[in-house]
Amino acid sequence: MSSFDLIVIGAGPGGYVCAFRAAQLGLKVALIDKRATLGGTCLNVGCIPSKALLHSSEQFVFAKGHAAAHGIKLGSVELDLPALLKKKNDVVAKLTAGVAQLAKARKITVVTGSAAFTAANTVAVTPASGAAQTLTAKNIVIATGSAPVELPFLKFNGTSVVSSDDAISFNAVPKKLVVVGGGAIGLELGSVWSRLGADVTVVEFLPKIVANYDDDIVRNFTRLLQKQGLKIEVNAKVTGYANGVLTAEREGKKLEFPADTVLVAVGRRPYTDGLGLDKAGVQLDEKKRIKVDAHLKTTAPGVWAIGDVVAGPMLAHKAEEDGVAVAEWIAGKAGHINWDLVPGIVYTDPEVAGVGLGEDAAKAKGIAVNVGRFNFAANGRAIAADATDGYVKIIADAKTDKILGAQILGRGAGELISEVVTHMEYGGSAEDLGRTIHAHPTMSEAVKEAGLAVSKSAIHAL
Amino acid sequence: MPFEVKIPPMGESINSGVLAKWYVQDGDVVKKDQPLFELETDKITTEGTAETAGRVSLLVAAGTEVKIGAVVAKIDESNTATVGSPLAGAPVAPTSPQSAIANPQSPSVRRLAAETGINPATVTGTGKAGRVTKGDMLEASSGKSAPVGSPLAGAPTPPPTPTTSASPVSAIPNPKSPSERQTRKKLSPLRKRIAERLVQAQHEAAMLTTFNEVDMSAVIALRKKYQDDFVKKHGVKLGFMSFFTKAVVAALRDVPALNAQFAGDEIIQNNYFDIGVAVSTDRGLMVPVLRDCDQQSMAGIEQSLADLAKRAREGKITLPDLEGGVFTITNGGIFGSMLSTPILNAPQAGILGLHAINERPVVVDGQIVIRPMMYLALSYDHRLVDGREAVTFLVKAKQVIEDPARLLIGA
Numbered sequence: 001m002s003s004f005d006l007i008v009i010g011a012g013p014g015g016y017v018c019a020f021r022a023a024q025l026g027l028k029v030a031l032i033d034k035r036a037t038l039g040g041t042c043l044n045v046g047c048i049p050s051k052a053l054l055h056s057s058e059q060f061v062f063a064k065g066h067a068a069a070h071g072i073k074l075g076s077v078e079l080d081l082p083a084l085l086k087k088k089n090d091v092v093a094k095l096t097a098g099v100a101q102l103a104k105a106r107k108i109t110v111v112t113g114s115a116a117f118t119a120a121n122t123v124a125v126t127p128a129s130g131a132a133q134t135l136t137a138k139n140i141v142i143a144t145g146s147a148p149v150e151l152p153f154l155k156f157n158g159t160s161v162v163s164s165d166d167a168i169s170f171n172a173v174p175k176k177l178v179v180v181g182g183g184a185i186g187l188e189l190g191s192v193w194s195r196l197g198a199d200v201t202v203v204e205f206l207p208k209i210v211a212n213y214d215d216d217i218v219r220n221f222t223r224l225l226q227k228q229g230l231k232i233e234v235n236a237k238v239t240g241y242a243n244g245v246l247t248a249e250r251e252g253k254k255l256e257f258p259a260d261t262v263l264v265a266v267g268r269r270p271y272t273d274g275l276g277l278d279k280a281g282v283q284l285d286e287k288k289r290i291k292v293d294a295h296l297k298t299t300a301p302g303v304w305a306i307g308d309v310v311a312g313p314m315l316a317h318k319a320e321e322d323g324v325a326v327a328e329w330i331a332g333k334a335g336h337i338n339w340d341l342v343p344g345i346v347y348t349d350p351e352v353a354g355v356g357l358g359e360d361a362a363k364a365k366g367i368a369v370n371v372g373r374f375n376f377a378a379n380g381r382a383i384a385a386d387a388t389d390g391y392v393k394i395i396a397d398a399k400t401d402k403i404l405g406a407q408i409l410g411r412g413a414g415e416l417i418s419e420v421v422t423h424m425e426y427g428g429s430a431e432d433l434g435r436t437i438h439a440h441p442t443m444s445e446a447v448k449e450a451g452l453a454v455s456k457s458a459i460h461a462l
Numbered sequence: 463m464p465f466e467v468k469i470p471p472m473g474e475s476i477n478s479g480v481l482a483k484w485y486v487q488d489g490d491v492v493k494k495d496q497p498l499f500e501l502e503t504d505k506i507t508t509e510g511t512a513e514t515a516g517r518v519s520l521l522v523a524a525g526t527e528v529k530i531g532a533v534v535a536k537i538d539e540s541n542t543a544t545v546g547s548p549l550a551g552a553p554v555a556p557t558s559p560q561s562a563i564a565n566p567q568s569p570s571v572r573r574l575a576a577e578t579g580i581n582p583a584t585v586t587g588t589g590k591a592g593r594v595t596k597g598d599m600l601e602a603s604s605g606k607s608a609p610v611g612s613p614l615a616g617a618p619t620p621p622p623t624p625t626t627s628a629s630p631v632s633a634i635p636n637p638k639s640p641s642e643r644q645t646r647k648k649l650s651p652l653r654k655r656i657a658e659r660l661v662q663a664q665h666e667a668a669m670l671t672t673f674n675e676v677d678m679s680a681v682i683a684l685r686k687k688y689q690d691d692f693v694k695k696h697g698v699k700l701g702f703m704s705f706f707t708k709a710v711v712a713a714l715r716d717v718p719a720l721n722a723q724f725a726g727d728e729i730i731q732n733n734y735f736d737i738g739v740a741v742s743t744d745r746g747l748m749v750p751v752l753r754d755c756d757q758q759s760m761a762g763i764e765q766s767l768a769d770l771a772k773r774a775r776e777g778k779i780t781l782p783d784l785e786g787g788v789f790t791i792t793n794g795g796i797f798g799s800m801l802s803t804p805i806l807n808a809p810q811a812g813i814l815g816l817h818a819i820n821e822r823p824v825v826v827d828g829q830i831v832i833r834p835m836m837y838l839a840l841s842y843d844h845r846l847v848d849g850r851e852a853v854t855f856l857v858k859a860k861q862v863i864e865d866p867a868r869l870l871i872g873a
Contacts, residue, residue: 399600400596401570427589427595428570428595428596429568429596435569435570435573436569
């Protein structure tokens with residue numbers, strides 16, 4: 001039996017970051033994952049490959065539709081899907097290998113296989129082939145992440161009804177792709193295949209896509225996606241899929257969407273299958289997430305849980321912060337995490353990014369706010385880059401001017417949101433944002449102007 | 463191993479305080495005994511000094527609530543700054559995430575500081591690691607600053623008031639803007655404690671006030687006659703307070719009920735005479751205590767009083783100076799008060815209020831004469847003191863003031 005200071009189960013962005021931080025702090029760490037490659041869902045079948053596909057498909061759209069307007073003659077533009085997928089696979093391989101290299105350099109013991117608790121401080125790891133081994137540690141972190149939610153009337157079959165795991169590797173562009181679920185994953189992968197030539201319909205159960213954003217942002221975003229050719233059907237409850245037709249209902253009326261491929265992207269569930277949590281005394285909450293306290297401790301002493309398996313947004317960066325904090329707490333340091341300031345991003349074009357409180361949410365809560373808005377159409381860099389769609393919104397407390405939230409619709413919104421998060425982390429005001437120098441010409445000037453617009457002081461807007 | 467700077471113990475009832483101000487900056491090299499910080503507790507404000515010399519690193523921001531015994535800074539006696547990157551896993555002491563003292567203020571805070579004249583260092587910060595935010599500054603400056611909605615539009619100086627001839631209609635020459643009509647300021651720990659104590663006294667005691675008046679002629683005459691000799695001999699002026707203190711001691715001896723306090727189902731009888739004297743300071747009211755006034759000479763009382771009052775105003779009163787009083791004297795007269803009903807300084811049973819001395823016509827031996835008169839008010843806890851006792855006490859004090867020779871004779 002090998003003994004460690006810390007065992008981390010799951011080598012996704014939460015788990016491997018936790019292991020790395022713990023190793024930095026001098027702990028003897030084992031990192032267990034089912035996959036032969038590290039990085040979990042995010043690096044292998046999630047964030048990273050989808051971003052590679054998004055980027056490549058954006059280039060394709062530019063080459064086909066926009067290059068000529070920039071004075072670039074390309075002749076005939078054709079898609080080479082195998083090459084595009086290979087590029088994506090190369091990106092994934094490079095990153096997972098990089099993580100493995102770092103793990104080795106940090107002297108972390110990487111164990112491949114399925115982990116199951118045999119007691120609160122003991123884990124048995126069963127590899128795909130070969131004998132199981134038992135590991136023991138004073139502290140164990142569960143970082144097993146999440147898996148796509150399967151609908152009972154729409155079971156995954158790996159070919160015509162698929163999850164995001166498969167939708168990053170179609171070997172041919174679907175003709176008619178129906179995406180069930182208008183969240184980030186569905187819209188991103190829907191965009192990819194739409195750009196590559198598929199006829200894509202997004203079917204959403206709620207009255208709006210990306211439901212946690214403000215109504216005005218979603219309205220504009222929906223219109224921009226529709227302009228790109230995506231069909232968006234909201235208020236539609238999917239009922240089944242048979243004979244190449246996806247059926248749904250809206251207010252009692254039947255809807256039919258012909259589809260050769262259906263991507264079900266209605267959410268993800270905490271993944272704790274086969275972990276033997278009962279053996280460790282780890283309890284779940286009512287939503288089947290692992291129950292943790294404010295320090296991410298589970299109900300079993302010495303067992304912690306982070307990332308998608310616990311409450312909170314299922315986002316890689318949130319999991320990473322969880323992982324760092326837990327590693328620091330285990331090492332007796334002052335770990336820090338601010339769950340109120342986890343930014344969320346939809347990596348379409350334009351992107352949608354948000355952090356903190358939206359305007360609608362503030363109003364619903366009865367918080368008096370001033371909202372500053374600045375359109376990219378008035379930003380020099382955006383005009384030069386054909387990125388004039390969208391705008392920045394800063395939501396600030398009406399009394400103290402403290403920034404309570406931000407939502408950005410626009411190219412690169414995911415990069416732009418960071419500085420707002422930083423200001424918020426330090427309790428900054430909209431004025432602070434407006435009084436911070438932003439280089440010219442950059443898209444980020446729109447963020448500064450939106451900060452100024454909170455007090456109706458934007459320079460390049462009336 | 464760096465030397466740890468800890469919040470010193472302040473007495474039994476004090477568990478925490480607010481580190482109000484740093485006198486040094488992160489990274490400064492300090493000398494032994496150099497003042498490092500100002501600590502505000504709910505009773506007193508004190509200074510913490512360096513117990514050793516070296517390079518100081520600050521661990522908490524000004525404005526942070528700190529527990530007694532908390533480590534607030536470290537002093538590296540070797541004087542060499544070790545810059546330990548926690549990411550490099552160096553085995554140095556962890557740099558606290560709170561060590562952000564020397565950081566500059568945010569731009570809006572700087573603007574508000576310039577426009578309102580409020581030093582952000584004096585404002586309690588609510589931002590990360592105790593940083594002062596714009597909201598904190600707005601709260602501190604309240605009406606003095608520009609309205610929130612238009613921070614950039616707000617003019618730094620108020621517009622010139624129109625001359626009266628130019629605005630014959632306006633009855634109010636300088637109307638206050640809505641934001642100036644009300645301002646808000648956070649309670650200081652001292653003010654909060656004063657409020658709690660006063661309300662507690664009103665809730666718990668059966669408080670009642672009785673009045674009398676005293677002819678100050680005799681005391682004034684004595685002061686006039688002996689002032690020069692007294693100052694020459696004792697280096698301190700002969701004031702009214704030593705007379706009243708002695709009068710209170712004499713009255714307490716006659717009426718011990720006023721030298722008692724309530725304690726659950728027991729009454730504690732104090733057999734000593736430590737008299738508190740209320741002193742008004744910038745930070746609020748303080749009641750330092752004059753010890754064993756029965757054994758002290760008049761000069762001794764005046765000297766201790768001068769010392770305590772000076773230290774109270776300088777914020778250098780220590781906790782022991784405030785503890786253990788059995789009775790309090792408060793003098794609203796110095797501000798011109800004619801008559802008032804003082805609130806008890808719990809758990810004491812009595813408080814004597816002194817008032818302004820005014821010349822008034824009074825009848826003495828069937829003649830109307832003009833005498834320097836002062837009203838006296840005695841508030842007392844009716845649970846411990848009967849009306850007869852309270853009145854007797856006040857009459858006794860009055861008799862002593864009107865005829866100080868009683869002190870000599872013991873009558």
